[in-house]
Amino acid sequence: MRVIFWGTRGSLPTPLSARSVRQKVVAALVKGAHRGLDTPEKAAAFCSEELSFAESATFGGNSSCVQIDTGGPEYLLCDLGSGAREFAVGAIARHGPAAPQTYHILVSHVHWDHIMGFPFFVPAFIPGNRIRIYSCHAKLEQAIRGQNAAPCFPVEFGALGAQIEFIRLEPGRPYPIGGATVTGKAQRHGGDSYAYRIEKDGKSIVYTTDSEHKMDDVAAIQAFAGFLQRADLVIFDSMYSLADTLSLKEDWGHSSNVIGVELCQMAEARHLCLFHHEPIFDDARIEKILEETIRLEEITRVGRPLRISSAYDGLVIEV
Amino acid sequence: MEASQRLLAKSVLLLPTGRIDLSNADLFKDALLEAVAMAKVAVVLDFSRIEYVSSAGLRSLMIASKTGTARGVSLGVAALQPIVKEIFTISRFHLVLRCFETVREALAKLDPAALASYDAP
Numbered sequence: 001m002r003v004i005f006w007g008t009r010g011s012l013p014t015p016l017s018a019r020s021v022r023q024k025v026v027a028a029l030v031k032g033a034h035r036g037l038d039t040p041e042k043a044a045a046f047c048s049e050e051l052s053f054a055e056s057a058t059f060g061g062n063s064s065c066v067q068i069d070t071g072g073p074e075y076l077l078c079d080l081g082s083g084a085r086e087f088a089v090g091a092i093a094r095h096g097p098a099a100p101q102t103y104h105i106l107v108s109h110v111h112w113d114h115i116m117g118f119p120f121f122v123p124a125f126i127p128g129n130r131i132r133i134y135s136c137h138a139k140l141e142q143a144i145r146g147q148n149a150a151p152c153f154p155v156e157f158g159a160l161g162a163q164i165e166f167i168r169l170e171p172g173r174p175y176p177i178g179g180a181t182v183t184g185k186a187q188r189h190g191g192d193s194y195a196y197r198i199e200k201d202g203k204s205i206v207y208t209t210d211s212e213h214k215m216d217d218v219a220a221i222q223a224f225a226g227f228l229q230r231a232d233l234v235i236f237d238s239m240y241s242l243a244d245t246l247s248l249k250e251d252w253g254h255s256s257n258v259i260g261v262e263l264c265q266m267a268e269a270r271h272l273c274l275f276h277h278e279p280i281f282d283d284a285r286i287e288k289i290l291e292e293t294i295r296l297e298e299i300t301r302v303g304r305p306l307r308i309s310s311a312y313d314g315l316v317i318e319v
Numbered sequence: 320m321e322a323s324q325r326l327l328a329k330s331v332l333l334l335p336t337g338r339i340d341l342s343n344a345d346l347f348k349d350a351l352l353e354a355v356a357m358a359k360v361a362v363v364l365d366f367s368r369i370e371y372v373s374s375a376g377l378r379s380l381m382i383a384s385k386t387g388t389a390r391g392v393s394l395g396v397a398a399l400q401p402i403v404k405e406i407f408t409i410s411r412f413h414l415v416l417r418c419f420e421t422v423r424e425a426l427a428k429l430d431p432a433a434l435a436s437y438d439a440p
Contacts, residue, residue, distance in 0.1 A: 215375040216348075218341060241411035242374055246381040258374050258410045292409040299402050300371070 007062030007083020010276035054283035060313025076178030084117030100128035104178035110143035187211035189253035228267035327433035329359035339376030351383035361429035
């Protein structure tokens with residue numbers, strides 16, 4: 001499977017400001033001064049080899065949307081945050097608007113940042129497309145329909161051209177969806193949220209965002225570690241610091257990099273991808289958190305190494 | 320994890336040892352809350368013999384800190400080993416708990432009377 005991240009930011013889209021872009025450009029120019037960067041190739045090599053990711057790029061600003069490419073002809077997405085628009089633009093460009101496609105979409109929950117991309121999801125406007133939206137969440141259809149209605153949006157749900165279906169999933173039960181097997185699990189989050197384990201050909205990906213974990217609830221922790229068991233990739237809500245989740249932001253429904261490492265170590269997972277970045281964090285801060293998480297894994301490692309990465313809009317991970 | 324305690328004037332010095340993780344975080348929490356209940360001014364944790372603390376252990380510390388704040392008892396953590404210090408930094412616990420290089424420094428800051436008792440022969 002191939003995982004393509006279209007939206008990685010938590011809570012609300014967070015575009016890079018003109019000021020931030022300018023700061024990056026100025027810093028890069030100063031660092032590259034007198035280096036003979038007089039061709040695009042030399043400049044690109046300099047950016048790759050001598051600038052950090054935060055200096056030369058951005059983690060991005062779209063809210064949650066992750067594509068799972070299972071190798072089949074139909075699309076599989078996790079969540080419909082603002083990143084879904086970017087995904088849709090690419091899909092339409094690839095096939096052309098006249099070629100009908102099937103889109104399978106797993107929705108973790110119906111908080112706005114996870115569904116806000118749907119009104120701008122171009123395939124929904126085009127007759128012939130088939131869109132199947134799945135969730136364990138009871139209010140999925142109500143939320144999606146309500147978003148495409150006055151006074152929130154000018155295009156009513158009924159005016160959309162595609163064939164759109166809502167499918168309620170039962171947690172704990174495996175379903176064949178989009179060329180993979182998908183199993184949901186309830187998570188601790190205000191208004192309910194669900195993780196999905198996606199399996200194909202002996203590989204497994206867990207998409208778990210908007211989830212708070214109470215480490216004194218041993219039974220719940222062990223059950224969740226069981227859900228992550230030996231996953232090849234865990235896409236994990238690491239929005240806050242551990243200290244924040246236990247003080248100011250306790251019961252806000254999110255988790256931390258520290259809990260991500262501990263759960264993945266318990267589960268013997270292979271790869272932890274930090275996801276749902278806090279909107280107030282700039283690129284340097286997110287990069288610092290990634291470095292610290294890599295270090296935490298090193299100093300607490302008990303079994304096989306756990307690979308750590310941090311999601312950004314445009315990241316592709318082969319599983 | 321084991322913990323011994325010493326009453327110093329109106330404060331308590333707690334000396335836990337070993338690793339604090341999911342398997343013993345409740346024991347650690349009980350020891351902390353007992354110390355908070357005994358103390359009138361401060362609880363100082365001598366962390367010099369703690370090799371590792373997981374999120375469950377940090378949660379116990381946070382609960383004790385909140386309980387202490389409600390009772391007017393300060394909580395300080397002193398003499399963290401390098402690995403534990405890194406865990407505090409990565410988890411940002413160094414921003415929400417009062418951390419000190421040494422036990423003496425913690426006592427001097429949180430309860431000077433307890434420091435005098437600590438130094439007494």
